[in-house]
Amino acid sequence: MFHIKRNSQSIQKINQTIRSQLLEKLDHFHDDDTIRVIIRVHEQSRISAKAKPEKNLQILKDTARKSQKPVIDYLSKGLNTRIHNLCKYKGFWLVNLVSAQLTRDEIVDLATLPEVEQIYQDITVRIPENQAKTFNQSKWDNIGMVNAPQVWAQGYYGQQIKVAVLDTGVDIEHPELQGAMGGEPPYHEGYWVEINEDGEPIANSKPHDSDFHGTHVSGTVLGRNVNMRIGMAPQAILGHALILPQGGGTMAQVLGGMQWAIEQGFHIVNGSWGIDDLIPDLLEAINNMAAAGIFPAFAIGNSGMEYTCAPGNTPLAEAVGAFGPAGEVAEFSGGGVTIYPNYFYADNNEQIKPDISAPGVDITSAIPGGKYSTHDGTSMATPHVAGAVALLLSKNPTLTVEELKTILHQSVGGQIGMLSDPGRKGKDTRYGWGRLNVLQSLQHVKEAEPIGLLEGYVQGENEFIANAQIVCTGPQEKILSTDYHGFFHGSFKEGSYTLTVIAEGYDSQVREVKIVIDENTIKNVILDKLLVENLPEDEPEDMCMRFDSPTPEIKDKIYDITEQLPETPKED
DSSP: OOOOOOOHHHHHHHHHHBOHHHHHHHTTOOTTOEEEEEEEESOOOOOOTTSOHHHHHHHHHHHHHHHTHHHHHHHHHHHHHOSSSOOOEEEETTTTEEEEEEEHHHHHHHHTSTTEEEEEEOOEEEOOOOOEEOOOTTOOOHHHHTTHHHHHTTTOSOTTOEEEEEESBOOTTSTTTTTTBOSOTTTTTTTEEEBOTTSOBOTTOOOOBSSSHHHHHHHHHHOOOSSSOOOSSTTSEEEEEEOSGGGEEEHHHHHHHHHHHHHTTOSEEEEOOBBSSOOHHHHHHHHHHHHTTOEEEEEOOSSOBTBOOBTTTSTTSEEEEEEOTTSOBOTTOOBEEOOOTTOOOSSGGGGEEOSEEEEOSSEEEEETTTEEEEEOSHHHHHHHHHHHHHHHHHHOTTOOHHHHHHHHHTTOOOSTTOSOOTTOOSOBTTTBTOBOOHHHHHTTOOOOOOOEEEEEEEEOSSSBOTTOEEEEESSSOEEEEOOTTSEEEEEEOSEEEEEEEEOTTBOOEEEEEEEOTTOEEEOEEEOOBOOGGGSOTTSOGGGGGGSOOOOSSOOOOEEOTTSOOOOOOOOO
């Protein structure tokens, strides 16, 4: 592979870009030795949880495709210049990263590129160690402890809700899981994927469990309760990504599984695994997953007090701790105050983990071969929360991630007799906000009202306009605002609405729109620059420098769904 010419400045950038642990390893490398690394690209996507998930997804992909190009171009040339090894690489969009298997010289060359922010050795993610116990048919009623059966009695079983379990695989022939996975056999496309260590899907893979863990976790989320009451949401739809073969996987496998779950439109992701550390790239992955509308339920880890694992310890993950049959927190359950450098925390509660606790001691569930086994662990607690969220969404599938988290946290308690934790106020590092109580949570969920959707872009003559206000009056009154890319969206009751579009430096426009239930109405608006002669008479003369000169033709057009939206202005 070609080498980039180096000078003192490039040497300084190499030392700043390659993490010290990796630099030390490279000192002992032979020329043909390779190592899998993660390459972080400087430009990261700017998305908002308030924007439409589909729009956020497109922004993530567009940013990665454009900004990764110099890195991908460099790596692709290696395909033709390697003698013994192929240059394996994959770009990701959930976080703007590239995973690659590289030699020492290739890593050093890449570190000099201005687009590369950091290079570090790929990490290994594992399921937390848990203790297997003698299977006992008369297990304690962990499902009843969080009041799931009372939710079923009201007609909510998780029906139509898609849960993606990212784990070691799953035995869908187990009686508790037969018929639970979506898609057509034998490959169950869209509901099953096996990701290799490079982050790529493995062709023609069929559902199977490389261990037992994924089957056990899946059983707790949505086991059909054929022989035993093990499943929280027995009518939810199962998806599964095998990202941890035999219990461990690479960062590339983890990101590949996360991206797959988002692209396939799952409502919930269950991650009963992690790494005992602070991992900023996993923080960003979880933030973007939540912004894409996916509820992220993750284990806090089994290392006990003062220890947490990523991504459960990231601010927007719903981190789950474990409690036992008497409601006592499990000794192994992790917890602590986690502070990520350079991350803005809205309040101190975001730094405290876990967020909630659920049954995680003596949990019996399915294992491959039609059998059952009993285990301890926050791995066992997390699927209780994922299943609980599926129950809530089966009552109202329009709930956002933020709304679901608020509902869970304000209704903790467990069964009668466990409704309080004496001496404990607010959130702490052992129980989080408290013990899961899905029946109490359900009481805070209103059934979804029939709505129609409104979306569109606000654009100037040559640019999309951020922070424009769309004042909507009619059967409902709302004020929408455009994001960084000029996009707006909102949900409304059926009826006729007046939209007043306002943006600084532009003439306002008033438009009419009719919202229809279960339909998506698109209104794309082009605004005109505010003309100089429209300025107040007492405006200082130098204000004219802010505005474009008047043009002979004043554009005044609204683009409806049947018309072509103008091309996005090209970047300079």
